[in-house]
Amino acid sequence: MVRVMNSPLLAAAPWWRPATGRTLLIQGGVPLVGEYPISGAKNAVLPLMVSALLTPHLVTLRNVPGNLDVAVLAALLQRLGCDMHWSATPAGLSVTLCADRLQPRDIAQDLVTRMRASVLLLGALLGRCGEASLPMPGGDAIGLRGIDYHVAGLRALGATVEIDNGMIHAAAPSGLQGADIVLPRPSVGATENLMLAATLAGGRTTIRNAACEPEISDMASCLNAMGAAISGAGTHLLVIDGGRPLGGAVHTVLPDRIEFGTLACAAAITDGELLLPHARVELLGAAASLLATAGVALQETDAGVVARRGADGLQGIDITTGPYPGFATDLQAPAMALLTRAAGASAITETIFEQRFRHIDELRRMGANISVVGRTAVIRGVERLSGATATCMDVRAAAALVIAGLSAAGTTTLDGLDHLDRGYDRMTEKLAACGARITRIEEG
Numbered sequence: 001m002v003r004v005m006n007s008p009l010l011a012a013a014p015w016w017r018p019a020t021g022r023t024l025l026i027q028g029g030v031p032l033v034g035e036y037p038i039s040g041a042k043n044a045v046l047p048l049m050v051s052a053l054l055t056p057h058l059v060t061l062r063n064v065p066g067n068l069d070v071a072v073l074a075a076l077l078q079r080l081g082c083d084m085h086w087s088a089t090p091a092g093l094s095v096t097l098c099a100d101r102l103q104p105r106d107i108a109q110d111l112v113t114r115m116r117a118s119v120l121l122l123g124a125l126l127g128r129c130g131e132a133s134l135p136m137p138g139g140d141a142i143g144l145r146g147i148d149y150h151v152a153g154l155r156a157l158g159a160t161v162e163i164d165n166g167m168i169h170a171a172a173p174s175g176l177q178g179a180d181i182v183l184p185r186p187s188v189g190a191t192e193n194l195m196l197a198a199t200l201a202g203g204r205t206t207i208r209n210a211a212c213e214p215e216i217s218d219m220a221s222c223l224n225a226m227g228a229a230i231s232g233a234g235t236h237l238l239v240i241d242g243g244r245p246l247g248g249a250v251h252t253v254l255p256d257r258i259e260f261g262t263l264a265c266a267a268a269i270t271d272g273e274l275l276l277p278h279a280r281v282e283l284l285g286a287a288a289s290l291l292a293t294a295g296v297a298l299q300e301t302d303a304g305v306v307a308r309r310g311a312d313g314l315q316g317i318d319i320t321t322g323p324y325p326g327f328a329t330d331l332q333a334p335a336m337a338l339l340t341r342a343a344g345a346s347a348i349t350e351t352i353f354e355q356r357f358r359h360i361d362e363l364r365r366m367g368a369n370i371s372v373v374g375r376t377a378v379i380r381g382v383e384r385l386s387g388a389t390a391t392c393m394d395v396r397a398a399a400a401l402v403i404a405g406l407s408a409a410g411t412t413t414l415d416g417l418d419h420l421d422r423g424y425d426r427m428t429e430k431l432a433a434c435g436a437r438i439t440r441i442e443e444g
Contacts, residue, residue: 008075008111009068009071009072009074009075011075011078012071012074012075012077012078012084013070013071013074013075013084013086014086015066015086015088015093016066016068016071018068018421020440020442021417021439021440021441021442022415022417022440022442023413023414023415023417023440023441023442024402024405024412024413024414024415024417024420024428024438024439024440024441025411025412025413025438025439025440025441026387026402026405026406026408026411026412026413026414026436026437026438027387027410027411027437027438028385028387028405028406028407028408028409028410028411028412028437029270029407029408029409030270030406030435030436030437031270031271031272031273031435032266032267032270032272032273032274032406032431032434032435032436033272033273033274033434033435034274034275034433034434034435035274035275035276035277035304035433035434036263036274036275036276036430036431036433036434037276037277037278037430038255038256038259038260038263038276038277038278038279038304039063039065039066039067039092039255039256039259039278039424039425040062040063040064040065040092040252040253040254040255040256041065041214041215041218041253041254041255041256041257041258041259042065042067042069042070042256042258042259042423042424043188043213043215043256043258043330044214044215044218044219044253044254044256045061045064045065045070045253046069046070046073046115046117046120047117047120047192047196047215047219048061048218048219048222048251048253049061049070049073049074049077049095049097050073050077050117050120050121050124050196051124051196051219051222051223051226052077052082052097052099053077053080053082053099053102053121053124053125053128054099054124054127054128054196054199054200054223054226054246055099055226055227055246055247055248056098056099056100056102057098057100057226057246057247057248058096058097058098058248059096059097059098059222059226059248059249059250059251060094060095060096060097060248060249060250060251061094061095061096061097061222061251061252061253062091062092062094062250062251062252062253063091063092063093063094063252063253063254063255063278064092064093064094064095064253065093065253065256065424065425066093066425066426067421067422067423067424067425068418068421068422069114069115069117069422069423072111072114072115073115073117073118074095075111076107076111076112076118076121077097077099079105079107079111080099080102080103080104080105080107080121080125081099081101081102081103081105082097082098082099082102083097083098083099083101084096084097084098085098099128102125102128102129103129104125104129104131104132104133107121107133107134107135109135112134112135112136112137113135113136113137115137115422116137116189117137117189118134118137119134119137119147119150119189119193120189120192120193120196121134122134122150122154122161122168122170122193122197123150123154123192123193123194123195123196123197124196124197125170126154126157126159126170126171126172126176126197127176127196127197127198127199127200127201128200130171130172130173130175131170131171131172131173132168132169132170132171133167133168133169133170134167134168135166135167135168136163136166136167136168147168147189147190149183149184149185149187149189149190150189150190150193150194151163152181153181153183153190153193153194153197153207154170154193154194154197156179156180156181157172157176157177157178157179157181157194157197157198157201157205158172158174158175158176158177158179158201159171159172159176159197160172175201175202176197176198176200176201176202176242177201177202177203178198178201178202178203178204178205178240178241178242179201179205179206180205180206180208181194181205181206181207181208182208182209183207183208183209183210183211184209185209185323186209186210186211186212186236186323187211188211188213188215188216188323190211191207191210191211191216191238192211192216192219194207195207195216195219195220195223195230195238195240198240198242199223199228199230199240199242199244199246200242200243200246201240201242201243202242202243203241203242203243204239204240204241204242205238205239205240205242206237206238206239206240207237207238207240208236208237209236210232210235210236210237210238211323211324212233212234212235212236212323212324212325213323213324214234214254214257214283214324215254216233216234217233217234218251218253218254219233220233220238221233221251222249222251223246225249225250225251226246226247226248226249227244227245227246227247228240228242228244228246229241229242229244254280254283255278255279255280255283257280257283257284257328258328258330258331258396258423259424260276260279260280260283260284260305261284261287261291261328261331261334261335262331262334262396262399262403263276263307264276264291264296264298264305264307265291265296265334265335265337265338265403266334266402266403266406266431267296267307267308267309268294268295268296268297268307268308268309268310268314268338269309269314269337269338269341269403269404269406269407270406270407271308271309272308272309272434272435273306273307273308274306274307274308274434275301275303275304275305275306276304276305276306276307277303277304278304279304279305280305281298281300281305284328285324285325285326285327285328286322286325286326286327287327287328287331287335290317290319290327290335291335291338292310293315293317294314294315294316294317294335294338294339294342294346295309295310295312295313295314295315295342296309296310296338297309297310297311313342313343314338314339314341314342314343314381315342315343315344316339316342316343316344316345316346316379316381317339317342317346318346318347318348318349319332319335319346319347319348319349320348320349320351321348321349321350321351321352322351322352323352329350329351329352329353329356330395330396331396332348332350332356332396333356333359333396333397333399333400334396334399334400334403335348336348336359336360336363336370336377336379336400337359337363337400337401337403337404337407338403339379339381340363340366340368340369340370340379340381340382340385340404341381341382341384341385341407342379342381343381344380344381345378345379345380345381346378346379346380346381347376347377347378347379348376348377348379349375349376349377350375350376350377351375354375356394356396357372357377358393358394358397359393359394359396359397359400359401360372360377362390362391362392362393362397362401363390363400363401363404365388365389365390366385366386366387366388366390366404366405366408366412367382367384367385367386367388367408368382368385368404369381369382384408384409385404385407385408385409386408386409386410387405387408387409387410387411387412387413388408388412388413389412389413389414389415390412390413390414391414391415391416392414392415392416392417392419392420393416393419394419395419395420395422395423395424396423397419398414398416398417398419398420398423399420399423399424399427401414402414402420402427402431402438405438406431406436406438417440428440
């Protein structure tokens with residue numbers, strides 16, 4: 001995997017300090033005990049940062065997670081003329097963005113191909129500048145994830161969109177106009193892109209069969225604070241009365257429900273107990289009750305959520321991923337790691353991304369008993385996992401392998417740590433503070 005050079009990232013995000021070491025060593029078998037603060041949501045902050053391009057006024061985001069994806073997007077926005085001021089306080093990382101000199105100039109492929117969220121620049125630049133051109137976005141290799149819904153929706157708003165030789169060229173020289181758009185299925189990325197474009201389009205836009213993830217609601221809340229008129233967030237029918245002048249805003253990013261679910265699984269599989277400040281159980285949707293059935297006990301307190309193994313131990317369950325409030329596909333890999341140690345058999349059916357079982361072979365290296373039939377993985381719990389050498393294939397697979405390594409007997413060695421850094425803010429440090437024997441080294 002090509003690594004992003006540090007210099008452009010440090011210029012845009014001076015707080016970014018890649019963790020030393022490209023290989024992770026985990027000595028498993030130690031219960032996690034202590035406090036693990038849940039960061040702001042990666043899946044929320046990226047579209048929020050892009051939203052700041054819609055206005056020439058200052059937009060301040062608080063509770064920003066300090067991960068690699070945020071640093072890469074910061075470098076992308078800087079190349080488009082967006083200025084950023086970062087501040088780190090005991091309450092967390094904050095950024096103030098100013099896009100008063102935004103230019104839809106060519107966007108470098110080295111950064112766009114690093115992350116799927118770069119596709120959101122289409123909607124923002126079309127709305128603000130009337131044109132956009134960027135390479136096809138990258139991100140995790142977890143499936144086709146085409147941009148057909150994005151393109152069709154933008155065309156419905158009056159844009160011309162052409163894809164040629166790996167480049168997307170879009171233009172709306174006469175401006176965008178509101179439209180009635182029906183998504184074939186609830187797509188988070190398409191919903192966000194169309195929200196961005198429709199906010200500055202003339203007239204009313206309705207998005208039917210819209211995604212209703214909490215991150216969509218967080219984005220609508222921020223845009224409304226900037227002066228937009230968006231209603232229906234959190235439902236499958238969004239209404240955007242576009243064309244209103246936008247000002248600045250101050251917005252706090254909601255906590256990361258995926259990090260929360262992942263650490264809850266880590267606490268349960270190690271038979272430990274973690275206090276997870278800022279976590280919110282209601283954001284988990286169907287995952288909250290399913291994880292409880294599997295033996296992950298979650299107790300809400302004034303200080304946060306306490307996660308531990310339930311009194312009856314870990315039990316096999318059946319999971320089918322789906323759009324919110326269904327079981328999040330981003331929690332599928334961490335849940336599978338948990339279920340490798342559960343009593344009995346479990347089944348996980350992945351309905352969102354067709355290539356999101358790439359972590360299975362790596363879990364098998366550690367002694368997991370997993371078979372696959374089509375898009376369903378059958379997991380038969382084993383008494384113990386054993387440390388092994390494995391590779392992180394995507395962001396959520398990386399977290400799953402960390403969970404498995406924390407539970408395994410012996411030493412687990414992981415490479416491909418850029419994936420871990422992309423999605424999690426100082427996970428290694430925070431786990432070590434909770435008793436994990438986990439170290440990054442240069443060898444490997």
